[in-house]
Amino acid sequence: MLIEFRVKNFLSIQDEQVLSMVASKDDTFFDSHTNGDKKLALLKSSVIYGANASGKTNIIKALQTMKTIVISSANKQRGDKLPITPFLLGDEDDKPTKFEIIFIQDNIKYQYGFILNSEKILEEWLLVFGESNRAQKWFERIYKEKEREYDYSFGAKFLGSKQLWAESTRDNALFLSVAIQLNNEQLKPVFDFFNLRLQVKGTKGWDNGGSITIDVYKKNKELVKNFFKIADLDIEDIKIEISDIDENSFPPNLQNLPQELKENIIKKFKSIEFFKNTKIVEDISFTHLSQKKQVKFFNINDESQGTQKFFDIIGVWIDSLKKGNILIFDELNTHLHPLMTKFLVSLFHNENLNKANAQLIFTTHETSILNQDIFRRDQVWFCEKQNKATKLYPLSDFKVRKDKTNLENDYLLGRFGALPYFKEISSSWSDNGH
Template identity: 55%
Template sequence: MLVDFKVKNFRSIKEEQLLSMVASSQKEFVDTHTFLPTTSKNLSLVKTAAIYGANAAGKSNILKALDAMQDIVLESASKYQRGDKIPVKPFLFDNEVNEPTEFEINFIYEGIRYQYGFATTSVRITEEWLIVYPKTRPQNWFARAYDEETKEYKWQFGDKLTGQKQVWKDSTRSNALFLSTAVSLNSEQLKPVFDWFADKLKITGVSGWNPLFTMRMCADDSYKKEILKFLKTADMDIEDIEVEKEDFDASKLPEDMPAEIREDIIKEMKGKEVIKEAKFYHLDNYGKKIALDFDDESDGTRKLFSFIGPWIDSLENGNVLIIDELHDNFHPLMVKFLIEMFHNKDMNKSDAQLIFTTHETSVLNQDTFRRDQIWFCEKQNRATKLYPLTDFSPRKGVEDLEKGYLSGRYGALPFFQDISMAMGK
């Protein structure tokens, strides 16, 4: 469960920006659009959040920041080598900005709240910290900060963090996270933090997910029934899906694949099956089944099918889905349908959350969202600013949010020059 996320000095983001899933005191849709985590009776979270803004305003960079943080957590200890660059891009449009990129995230996993963050340049992690709330009082488990004068790290460890702290500390490279290093060296206490990034945070871009995840789910009859039900509810005329598997064959890997990657894949896939093909069956006008390959389906059907697997998996397991441009290739009613699945208490029993960017304004209304679920993004002095709709105190149940947005009341709209001026006439 995501509580909030902060990012500073990343791509188009200069000053610290906050995306919060904490619900306000509003009474609308409390039973369907919000939930109370088991950790607190006072902390209510929203299930979905939509981010609106003009092209190039930086709304995608908010999601890319989450993606970058996740990648560094998952890969800095296992894949980076000494001297490798850390993949962050700081804000470039201000000569005075010469600071590290900062990420901090608050989330709840297995009944415990974690506040974890780090600051980094492309060369080294400059700060890292973890505060844990097993009940209500915070516990500082660890912190480190790089001292520019001594060229060394200063470390702090709390009593509540147990294990081989000195070994983990000595094993942490300057371009790797202590969290990731300690987990790779069997820290059981820190494993839940790492696992949340690995298992619960699901991020995709405009192109969506690879369809193989959903295809593998279709090989299980119980999941296939859910997927077919999903497709029918979404008015897709697919009667059946057949997935054919085959044993993994290393000889089919590209010949020019790097040897190290090839060896890792062979080791990972040894003894496993892979998807050979998937057939989608439709009924013709006479009731006869017609089989189509996945590539023969429409763009919208292929994208929706690719989404179904992660969607069902997330609703079942309480994941946090992060999606850039949810509207792409989807009809407005499909966008609304997908959002409402997260607001449906019977479908979303595990308090899964959805965060997405979109240009689809037909869902920008008080029938679909609470006012604290809508965010806007715009450029100010070339820097991205993220702010909530609640800053404008829209009238409860009365104000037309779509009309207000398109009329410029909330900002975050593109600015177009007169076409004749743009053409130099």
């Protein structure tokens, strides 16, 4: 589970901002909305509100960028740039970016972070907390500018070919990523947290290249169908046609390649571990019943955008709830009815469905769910620009009566900030000579 995420000097974020999933001492919805651990109670969901351009999406991008660097930096060539854009509206634009995350994986608490610019990793560290909750340093790496080299230090609990891993780590790669590539088993839970547990849906799609709905659908067909019926989408069944990768999978402009070359490409593609069981989706259609109870098939492209989005995400929802993943979603409400958004959030608060303590963190403009019947106060966060930089803060910073369930009006009236400010149209119009 995610405990805390920190980011500094990234896109619209200037000073360090903290997103915490640690529950307050409030016992509201304790059994359903937290992991139920009284020593370290962690929230099962958090929602972020804010005006357009306030930086909500940049919080999501920060998590996604940290994950990308962890997974891919070991494969970078010398001189390749790291995907970092610092805050550019301050007095200095040469300060480094910082990411740090605290999480629990396989019942062990980790604190991992790094500081970097677009050219190199400047610092990297990993702390592991034992049974007494005391921090053990496993490794630390600091770049010394004068000597133009790294100073490494390792803890006694960290084992293996440390010197080899350090010497194999380039300036623009993480020690964690390189050690994993060189078969370090001790760091695998940390890498797996980023690679498997942290699932991010940004504005351009899932960070793993696509939803896993089809794979989950095959394993949980009846459950997916039930969710479609519960959501009242008037769909009786789903039909997915898939095929193995073969020469017919080539796009038209490559069909004229020599047969031997096609076969070699397919053989090489299938030899890659990640793609061994890859299938090509030929068609997705939904079964409807007509007014006369006749079966009708609709192609997915003929369905509403809301239905398409529900199909795109429901597999990931089911997978996350079963495995205890952390699902990060930007603009969850887009193309969805407010009650659909409420339904999807409620699945994470369902004690029978979310036994693995999966977590949902999402941004939205849907204020109808800004309600203490749905969320605890510590689950609600706001984003706003202050002096051109993003500030993230929780609803729990404000005094709100427990019996005041609906907070939508208070938010829209500006009590919590994080609202857009519109100038008077008449003055703006006249200022431009009209």
